[in-house]
Amino acid sequence: MANNFKEASVEEINQVMQQAQTAFEAYQKTSVEEKSIFLETIANEIEALGDELLLKASEETNLPLPRLTGERARTTGQLRMFAGMLREGSWVEASIDTALPDRQPLPRPDLRKMLVPLGPVVVFGASNFPFAYSTAGGDTASALAGGCSVVVKAHPAHAETSELVYSAIKKAIATCNMPEHIFQHVHGTSFESGKALVQADDTAAVGFTGSTGGGLALLKYASERKKPIPVFSEMGSTNPVVFLPDTLNKNAAELAAQYTGSITLGVGQFCTNPGLMLAIESEGLHHFISALGAGIEAVKPAKMLHAGIHTAYEKKSAAALEQAGVTEIRKSATAAADIEARPVVASVSAETFLQNPLLHEEVFGPYSLMVICRDEQELIKILKSVSGQLTTTVMGTDDDFASHPLLLQLLPTIAGRVLFNGVPTGVEVCASMVHGGPFPATTDSRFTAVGTNAVKRWVRPVSFQNCPDALLPLALRQANPLGIWRLFDGEWKK
Known part of the structure; x- marks a missing residue:
């Protein structure tokens, strides 16, 4: 679909960011309750x-209405989740160490610390989540909750959807009497517009969900600034899944059905799609591969988000299948049309996988590669060879888990989320979720893009020393007017 919206110029972007800075300063006077209601x-x-x-979203993205209905609910749900987080209040990590004037040999001053917002945040909308990772998605919700102003660059693949959501936010700004430019919205398809947003003097941080190339480009732009800023890019991941021997011998057909669904869910267009499977050679593995192939063959092709993603899928999946030693297990039996993608699964030996870096790369779409290992040592070697991941999954019985302690110990070192006996597609929005991981899954593995802890990307700690009580932020005042949990002289108190 053609994008009929005017591209923002560098001059317009600089003006937008200046307005965002002014709005950010005014937003600091807004109470916790006012932010929550907003x-x-x-x-x-x-x-x-x-x-x-x-x-409109379905028209622009080819995503079905049930999927979009669920994603809209996730989007509004996480906005309300952050409102609840603000009211509860402990997210600011308030800590107080009261003065010890008589301490020897040196007295201690009164010290009070909390998290404060960074400033205007630029968010780049994601192609594969037109609601939850775009205009009013998790980056926007967490940044507004953290006290930042937000500027969103609409994704050109669903620009009209983004405009509709923007209209809803503008109504909320007017209804709640928020600063006019606390949220702004721009369009742009060129590298220049993205670079201008990152390098504008008033930009304080950047959020991005998309390709590795796109995320690294934004990181480069940020590093070239006179004053570098943090870029939180969530990028590629193959999300390796380990199938252990006992569960394959006992549950091959069930596991194949489960992973047929996960590989093809949403035409494989999830950043947590299981693009890499690992297992030790066994009879159970052969049963699993046979059943998985039959399942994939029965799945009909479906339209991808847009022509660019479809072209990339066709190119990258074909390149992977053409590599020496790679065997196609099965692909969808139905021919694809237009921008439809045919699901496909393939296999390769561990030895060949280790020798071919191309096979380590993400193929974004309904594709997965099974790496067949000779033993646990080779399987562990494969896991150590893959780059940082958003998720890694292990499928096994209790006997499997008891028999592979070294493997289980390794899993948290390569991914932000470790799953047991499940599928990685599906990300719960809550305080305990981590949607992040070691580079290159993200540019900063210390943070999550999903859940209440996502707010910590947009804040920094500040300590107040010997500050008069009346001048302190409410969260740090002696009487605790907000009634929040605080670490007070080493004890959690309310």
């Missing part, structure tokens, strides 16, 4: 758009 009002206004929003 986030809830955005959620209400998005829901008030009704079917118009869902139909």
Whole structure:
């Protein structure tokens, strides 16, 4: 679909970012309750758009209405989740160490620390999640909750959807009497617009979900600034899944059905898609491969998000299948049309996989590669060879887990989320979720893009020493007017 929106110029982007800085300063005077109501009002206004929003998103992305209905609920749910986080209050990590004037040999001053917002945040909308990772998605919700202003660059693949969500946010701004430019929205398809947003003097941080190339480009732009800023890019991941021997021998057919669904869910267009499978040679593995192949063959091709993603899938999957030693297990029996993708699974020996870096790369779409290992040592070698991941999964019985302690010990070192007996597709939005991982899954493995802890990307700690009580932020005042949990002289108190 053609994008009919005007591309923002560098001059316009600089003006937008200046406005964002002014709004950020005004937003600091907004109370916790006012911010909470603002986030809830955005959620209400998005829901008030009704079917118009869902139909437009489906038209632009080829995603089915049930998927989009669920994603809209996730989007409004996380806005309300952050409102609840603000009201609870402990996210600011307030800590107080009161003065010890008589301490010997040196007295201790009164010290009080909390998290404060960085400033204007630039968010790049994601192609594969037109709601949850785009205009009013997790980056925007967490940044607004953290006290930052936000500028979103709409993804050109669903620009009209982004405009509709923007209209909902503008209504919420007016209803809640928020600073006019606390949230702004721009369009751009060129590298220049993205570079200008990152390098504008007033930009304080960047959020991105997309390709490795795109994420690294933004990181480079940020590093070239006179004053570097953090870039939180969530990029590629093959999400390796380990199938242990006992569970394959006992549950091959069930596991194959489960992973047929996961590999092809959403036409494979999830950053947590299981693109790499690992197992030790066994009879159970052969049963699993046979059943998985039959399952994949029965899945009909479906349209991908847009022509660019489809072209990339066709190119990268073909290149992987053409590599020496790679065997195609099965692909969808139905021929693909237009921008439809045919699901495909393949296999390769561990030895060949280790020698061919191309096979380590993500193929974004309904594709997965099974790496067949001779023993546990070779399997561990494969895991150590893969780059940082968003997820890694282990499928096994209790006997499997008891028999492979070294393997289990390795898994948390390569990924931000370790799953047991499940599928990586599906990310719960809650305080305990980590959607991040070692480079190149993300540019900073210390943070998550999903859940309440996502707010910590947009804040920094500040310590106040011997500050008069009346001048302190409310979270640090002696009487605790917000009633939040604080670490007070080494003890958690409310």
